[in-house]
Amino acid sequence: MIPDFLVHYYLPHKNPFQNLSDLNPIQKKHIVQTLNKEHKNGLMKRAFPKWYFEQRAEAEKNLKKAAIKLGENTNRNSPHYFCLGRSIGMEYVYNNNYKKIVVPLRDINCNIYFSIGDTLWTFAKSKNPKQKWKNKWYQGKLYNYEETIKIIKDIKLDLGSKESLNSNNVFHIEALIWSDDEIKNILK
Numbered sequence: 001m002i003p004d005f006l007v008h009y010y011l012p013h014k015n016p017f018q019n020l021s022d023l024n025p026i027q028k029k030h031i032v033q034t035l036n037k038e039h040k041n042g043l044m045k046r047a048f049p050k051w052y053f054e055q056r057a058e059a060e061k062n063l064k065k066a067a068i069k070l071g072e073n074t075n076r077n078s079p080h081y082f083c084l085g086r087s088i089g090m091e092y093v094y095n096n097n098y099k100k101i102v103v104p105l106r107d108i109n110c111n112i113y114f115s116i117g118d119t120l121w122t123f124a125k126s127k128n129p130k131q132k133w134k135n136k137w138y139q140g141k142l143y144n145y146e147e148t149i150k151i152i153k154d155i156k157l158d159l160g161s162k163e164s165l166n167s168n169n170v171f172h173i174e175a176l177i178w179s180d181d182e183i184k185n186i187l188k
Helices: 025-040 052-069 088-093 145-154 162-167 180-187
Strands: 005-010 080-084 099-104 113-116 173-177
Antiparallel strands (some): 113 173
16 A cells, blocks of 8 residues: 655654754764764764765755756755655654654645655665665655656566665655745644
């Protein structure tokens, strides 16, 4: 079954929709040190190595270009990140210690763009010397919901199956919203 809702995952001791790309270098350094300490202490599996921000900046620059090309009008340099439906990958990296906001698609009043796979990898070249990445035909592009459904069906992707996700090079399907006003409405 293809989900008709978005999920925003976040750490239980943080506020939702805190994008590291929105922070100044001093704030970012402090938060990343804290997050990496949590990783080292086994509280989460996600870490932020030295190459991460260079790759994230490239991905977000390419994401913004792709969104503008599709008609998006944004002053943001990075989107607000969601997953299409439940993400077993995100739940894993947070060690099942997370909060989430679930939003039905019908309740969203702005453009939503979807990426088949994590945009850190599908919209940037790997900066990690230990990991190379090659996009499949459906990656490195943004889609609307209907196009996303078609691709899910075409590649027979089961978002609830680790095997299906892995065989299709998909960590999750990211959903991107560029509107701060829409995030304010979601948080009401």
